[in-house]
Amino acid sequence: MKQLIIKSFYNVSGGISIGNGLWMLFSASTWFTMMPVGAENTGPLNSHFVHDVGLVYILVGIGAFWCASKLDKAIEIHLAITFFMAGHALIHIGEILSGSLPASHWLIDFPLVTFPAIVLVGLTPVMLKRK
Numbered sequence: 001m002k003q004l005i006i007k008s009f010y011n012v013s014g015g016i017s018i019g020n021g022l023w024m025l026f027s028a029s030t031w032f033t034m035m036p037v038g039a040e041n042t043g044p045l046n047s048h049f050v051h052d053v054g055l056v057y058i059l060v061g062i063g064a065f066w067c068a069s070k071l072d073k074a075i076e077i078h079l080a081i082t083f084f085m086a087g088h089a090l091i092h093i094g095e096i097l098s099g100s101l102p103a104s105h106w107l108i109d110f111p112l113v114t115f116p117a118i119v120l121v122g123l124t125p126v127m128l129k130r131k
């Protein structure tokens with residue numbers, strides 16, 4: 001049962017990451033204005049930067065699908081995904097705490113930035129035991 005939950009998490013997060021990354025790549029301006037993440041609070045649209053980050057999200061998604069299919073061999077990929085997602089979450093938290101982002105981002109960022117990072121960090125000891 002635990003293995004099924006872990007695989008499901010990787011598959012769902014992989015699909016969300018790839019979908020988000022493709023949207024960022026193929027329509028940076030609509031992603032920036034329509035994605036309910038408060039991106040406009042970070043400054044004006046920089047399409048090149050959105051495209052670059054979109055590629056990262058596609059790689060994270062591919063890695064998540066790989067982890068789901070090879071749980072016993074996934075620790076290195078898991079750690080890479082975790083490093084990106086946890087680092088991304090810490091940057092957002094730091095910007096909220098410093099006032100660079102409004103306090104409303106605590107709620108905006110939680111579902112797609114902070115929560116996945118917490119789950120991935122929490123999964124790390126489990127994944128290390130699988131190795």
